[in-house]
Amino acid sequence: MTIEITRTGKDSLFIDTPVMPAAGTFGYGDAYRNIVRVEKLGAVITNPVTYQPWHPANGTRVIPLDAGVLVHTGLPNPGISKVLSQYRTMWSRMPVPVIMHIVATTPDQVARCASRIEAEEVVTGIELGLNDDTGSQSAQDFVKAVLRNTQKPLMVRLPMQDAYELAEPVAQAGAGALVVTAPPRGTARDPYSGRLVPGRVYGPLIRPIALRMVGHLARRVDIPIIGAGGIHSPQDARDFIEAGARAVQIDSVTWIEPKMLEIIARDLGGLTVTRASDALADEWYLGMGESTLARRRESMRAEDD
Amino acid sequence: MTIEITRTGKDSLFIDTPVMPAAGTFGYGDAYRNIVRVEKLGAVITNPVTYQPWHPANGTRVIPLDAGVLVHTGLPNPGISKVLSQYRTMWSRMPVPVIMHIVATTPDQVARCASRIEAEEVVTGIELGLNDDTGSQSAQDFVKAVLRNTQKPLMVRLPMQDAYELAEPVAQAGAGALVVTAPPRGTARDPYSGRLVPGRVYGPLIRPIALRMVGHLARRVDIPIIGAGGIHSPQDARDFIEAGARAVQIDSVTWIEPKMLEIIARDLGGLTVTRASDALADEWYLGMGESTLARRRESMRAEDD
Amino acid sequence: MIAQLTDAMQQTQALIQRVRRINAHFQHVDLGIEEQLGDIKPGQSLLVRQTQDWQPYLREQWWPVRIAPNLVVVERPGHIKYEPGEFISVLGPVGSFFRFRRSLRHVLLIAYDTPPTPLLSMIPLLIANQTSLTLVLLGEAAAYQTDHLAGQVEVIHGGADLEWEHRIMTVGLADQVFAVARPDDEIRRFGDIWRMFAELRADIRKNYLFGVFQSIQPCGAGVCQACMIRLKQGTALTCVEGPTLDLSQVQL
Amino acid sequence: MIAQLTDAMQQTQALIQRVRRINAHFQHVDLGIEEQLGDIKPGQSLLVRQTQDWQPYLREQWWPVRIAPNLVVVERPGHIKYEPGEFISVLGPVGSFFRFRRSLRHVLLIAYDTPPTPLLSMIPLLIANQTSLTLVLLGEAAAYQTDHLAGQVEVIHGGADLEWEHRIMTVGLADQVFAVARPDDEIRRFGDIWRMFAELRADIRKNYLFGVFQSIQPCGAGVCQACMIRLKQGTALTCVEGPTLDLSQVQL
Numbered sequence A, B: 001m002t003i004e005i006t007r008t009g010k011d012s013l014f015i016d017t018p019v020m021p022a023a024g025t026f027g028y029g030d031a032y033r034n035i036v037r038v039e040k041l042g043a044v045i046t047n048p049v050t051y052q053p054w055h056p057a058n059g060t061r062v063i064p065l066d067a068g069v070l071v072h073t074g075l076p077n078p079g080i081s082k083v084l085s086q087y088r089t090m091w092s093r094m095p096v097p098v099i100m101h102i103v104a105t106t107p108d109q110v111a112r113c114a115s116r117i118e119a120e121e122v123v124t125g126i127e128l129g130l131n132d133d134t135g136s137q138s139a140q141d142f143v144k145a146v147l148r149n150t151q152k153p154l155m156v157r158l159p160m161q162d163a164y165e166l167a168e169p170v171a172q173a174g175a176g177a178l179v180v181t182a183p184p185r186g187t188a189r190d191p192y193s194g195r196l197v198p199g200r201v202y203g204p205l206i207r208p209i210a211l212r213m214v215g216h217l218a219r220r221v222d223i224p225i226i227g228a229g230g231i232h233s234p235q236d237a238r239d240f241i242e243a244g245a246r247a248v249q250i251d252s253v254t255w256i257e258p259k260m261l262e263i264i265a266r267d268l269g270g271l272t273v274t275r276a277s278d279a280l281a282d283e284w285y286l287g288m289g290e291s292t293l294a295r296r297r298e299s300m301r302a303e304d305d
Numbered sequence C, D: 001m002i003a004q005l006t007d008a009m010q011q012t013q014a015l016i017q018r019v020r021r022i023n024a025h026f027q028h029v030d031l032g033i034e035e036q037l038g039d040i041k042p043g044q045s046l047l048v049r050q051t052q053d054w055q056p057y058l059r060e061q062w063w064p065v066r067i068a069p070n071l072v073v074v075e076r077p078g079h080i081k082y083e084p085g086e087f088i089s090v091l092g093p094v095g096s097f098f099r100f101r102r103s104l105r106h107v108l109l110i111a112y113d114t115p116p117t118p119l120l121s122m123i124p125l126l127i128a129n130q131t132s133l134t135l136v137l138l139g140e141a142a143a144y145q146t147d148h149l150a151g152q153v154e155v156i157h158g159g160a161d162l163e164w165e166h167r168i169m170t171v172g173l174a175d176q177v178f179a180v181a182r183p184d185d186e187i188r189r190f191g192d193i194w195r196m197f198a199e200l201r202a203d204i205r206k207n208y209l210f211g212v213f214q215s216i217q218p219c220g221a222g223v224c225q226a227c228m229i230r231l232k233q234g235t236a237l238t239c240v241e242g243p244t245l246d247l248s249q250v251q252l
């Protein structure tokens, strides 16, 4: 299976499996090396990177919600130069394309990021993350700033708040694909400090809202859409494909059940694991078949009798 | 306590308690008469009404989600004439203002609804529900269509999808207050039919997104904002007030725990019930103090010993 | 159809007093109920929450199978664990009660691909009234074990094709028929039942063939409109006018 | 600070083998662990999920108090019910292990307004090494009952004001100090502890006073950045470089 996930042209991006991690959920590609077999994924999207280093936000970072979580980080990262020097070698060994997520800070900084990436063979493409409250004009400026400085394929991740408004302008400006959408911004009360904390909201309830956006926008824009938002199972991922997405990004479930990322990728890649007994050695995953613990439990039960 | 919830002027709307049910969660005002003491609420918002009768949607109506639910009804209602003739008498006995929610179908039909309501003494105000995908111009046309035909105060409920975009134009067109926001549209798979079902998403995870919108818009528009979206407890409601809302609407928790609507209203109305022993007779609610069942449980336990 | 308004629901609590396994698949749970819940009548149900948090979000609909003063016995799937002494949150009574004809000699109950639980609360009442009762289990309903039912109930196991032994006779005898069907495709299945009766009888009169609807009920109070059924004339909310609707009036 | 990269975490399961009440507030749970989880070392923790659904959403951080081959004993609040025979989902090991000085004669443990649980896994190791141990319980930590701790651990109850008997002597004796503080305001409380030590000692050298951080960890794998702590130079992720950080390097 080969899937073209950006608009057709000489710089189009092809992947083998229509599943990849969302920026911010998979680090720079090696954090889950003992859990997720990266070669089963379509691509790796890096954590968000800015031109300059960014420091972590102050105050409360995490507020548990019902079936979800609000996270507030301030998007800390050591800046693009440090990230490239630290991960270049590791990325050169990646079995799948590496797509760098860059944050739309200013068109100038974004342009510099793009030209830095243009020089890096190990990076296959760019994902540009637009901030909430970005207007159409400004979004187009960001896209053009990237495209003027690189030939690499460009995906643009739309903020949920303005996805409907930005989709067409961003496509017109030349983006190769749209990621619909980033986790929405929210505010929640920190039960300890008593303060209202801003952040991003993650969890399964985001999914129906994102799925509706994907279904809606897939009929309106003529570049590929990559669906994202609260996907927590293979069926969820297939729903996005059915609604019109060319591929999907998996977000916070990777934090909670990292193996789920690979399970979804195998499923949509046509490698569904259905039974323990038929599984190839490398297809075993948690909960499948025999284990020493299962035997230990049996002996516990035998002692009870 | 008296709170002005629409912009100051001769037709402003005053309420005693900054808490009311959201349209669609409280019927026409009497469904919960044995559970919720209406006089503790600030106002009653009716179920959404259209000029013509609307029929129910086909297909699946309800899809349970994690900590939430997707509901798809098609907004059935018997049309404004039937609603008025059926409920006029009951509303005349309501101890708090009745605000009719009318759906923005066409400016012409909305204008007719407004002039029908203008003639009804029992209805104190209008809440206009804008549909998703309404543009700014069209939203202003709807608002003006209402205002040309009534002197009654007008609240406008913004769709979540376009709340940021519509807030200012709607305020400029003369709306007395904004309700931020209606439950967002979403899509979810019906596990039985296998179909993707469109509808509205309800649940606690909406709250941080809505709360952020309220905090954001309260600093940008100069008419009162009524906060709504996934409020499930008195603390949630107070969060919206702290973020800048003049009052709040309580939505789907009323379906699940109808008494919570009154508990929130009492709390924000300054009538917090803290202990069973001090509660006035009418302040008793589920789980407070003595009950015949508690005694019955004691005797079950005594038998066990 | 004009709403048969029952008295509005209450929100209160119930006490799990006793739990008995009745067969491989089901258990009966005795619920002690508060006086304020009022008189629950056969046909009405309860909307129950056991958790303090919001998962699951919607209440479960619990069907009484026996009703006594201050006590309701409900039939629940056997794999769920209920602890005697546990309090649960209850909304109810939900819906309208069964309406029986004045002179009633024989009632036919049909369960089609679903357990007959929602029908069972009428059994004690009808037996006390000397009404004879036949329960037909069709399709997947055949797996329902009936040893716990009163001996007076004649039980017939039919096939998946709405066929059973002596069908013409049982249908001919019945003064009223009450059916439940698997809720994921209730309207279609009630349509199957309707057409089956229409083949057997020249005309199906009013107040004869009823469906007991198990639509998911987000509110149970007539406000959310999610349980609305299209009638030939107008609409009905299964949580208020239902769960039992005359199938001659429903748009099948 | 350059990341002390431990080997990356595994996702696997553990078996609850035994549950013992150790005092009024806590229980010890014996977890049988899969070989693939590898060697867990004192200082590391596990991220655990018991539910199949998404409520609660985040994993709980479980702190070992004793580590043996294929077995980890964790200390959990007493009011939660764990069933022997139950499987739980485990991510781990999380974080880096405690680093001790080569010649270590006395270690001081401080729990400030929080149970000392995250510190306890070093006790068996240090006792085996003939290191003497003092545990000071400050503020709300005084409610922690210590009867289950090894007799070799000297326990001192202090006040809410960071005072305790023979404080100057205990601090003077200690070669290394490890502290936990209530997580809702950890940085401020570690600041209190730092200032208290700064009053007692002319200068606080590196590798002497450590904080064991209990930040909420959405991922535990260094990817979500939510557990990031500002250092005087740069930053540290408590889930990778922590949970134990040298307080002389932390921006307090």
Ligand SMILES: Cc1cc2nc3c(=O)[nH]c(=O)nc-3n(C[C@H](O)[C@H](O)[C@H](O)COP(=O)(O)OP(=O)(O)OC[C@H]3O[C@@H](n4cnc5c(N)ncnc54)[C@H](O)[C@@H]3O)c2cc1C
Binding pocket: A022, A023, A024, A025, A048, A057, A071, A072, A073, A074, A075, A102, A103, A104, A105, A106, A128, A129, A130, A131, A157, A182, A183, A198, A199, A200, A251, A252, D224
């Ligand atoms: C799964 C996941 C996916 C992500 N995807 C994206 C993405 O597609 N695009 C993306 O940009 N980030 C992405 N990020 C980063 C994330 O969106 C947030 O930016 C990051 O988590 C910090 O936001 P916060 O709400 O935690 O903190 P905040 O305090 O809200 O962020 C810090 C401050 O920085 C501001 N800010 C953020 N970005 C900019 C900017 N570009 N220009 C000016 N100010 C800015 C915010 O408005 C805020 O005031 C992702 C993170 C995760 C975990």
Ligand SMILES: Cc1cc2nc3c(=O)[nH]c(=O)nc-3n(C[C@H](O)[C@H](O)[C@H](O)COP(=O)(O)OP(=O)(O)OC[C@H]3O[C@@H](n4cnc5c(N)ncnc54)[C@H](O)[C@@H]3O)c2cc1C
Binding pocket: B022, B023, B024, B025, B048, B057, B071, B072, B073, B074, B075, B102, B103, B104, B105, B106, B128, B129, B130, B131, B157, B182, B183, B198, B199, B200, B251, B252, C224
């Ligand atoms: C708690 C609650 C609050 C509500 N608040 C509002 C509100 O503030 N404003 C409001 O309008 N409704 C409100 N409603 C009604 C609700 O928003 C939905 O309109 C209703 O539930 C039907 O939508 P649906 O998604 O279930 O069905 P859908 O099938 O999505 O709705 C039927 C169709 O009607 C279309 N439609 C809806 N309104 C219009 C319109 N005005 N003009 C043209 N087409 C239209 C929809 O796009 C859809 O295609 C509320 C309902 C509830 C339960």
Ligand SMILES: Cc1cc2nc3c(=O)[nH]c(=O)nc-3n(C[C@H](O)[C@H](O)[C@H](O)COP(=O)(O)O)c2cc1C
Binding pocket: A053, A054, A055, A056, A057, A073, A074, A075, A105
């Ligand atoms: C050039 C630049 C650098 C920034 N660096 C940081 C940073 O290091 N950490 C951070 O949390 N936010 C950083 N931000 C985001 C600012 O903090 C943000 O614009 C400010 O907090 C107000 O935004 P808000 O209203 O969206 O919260 C940076 C923004 C810009 C434009």
Ligand SMILES: Cc1cc2nc3c(=O)[nH]c(=O)nc-3n(C[C@H](O)[C@H](O)[C@H](O)COP(=O)(O)O)c2cc1C
Binding pocket: B053, B054, B055, B056, B057, B073, B074, B075, B105
């Ligand atoms: C005048 C008018 C009457 C409508 N009546 C109904 C109705 O009775 N039931 C219903 O579900 N939707 C009704 N609708 C909404 C239409 O069904 C809706 O516009 C159509 O389904 C397409 O909208 P969508 O793309 O948002 O789904 C009505 C819309 C208008 C403008």
Ligand code: FES
Binding pocket: C216, C217, C218, C219, C220, C221, C222, C223, C224, C225, C226, C227, C228, C237, C238, C239, C240
């Ligand atoms: S369940 Fe809400 S109207 Fe019937």
Ligand code: FES
Binding pocket: D216, D217, D218, D219, D220, D221, D222, D223, D224, D225, D226, D227, D228, D237, D238, D239, D240
């Ligand atoms: S918990 Fe996610 S980076 Fe530490």
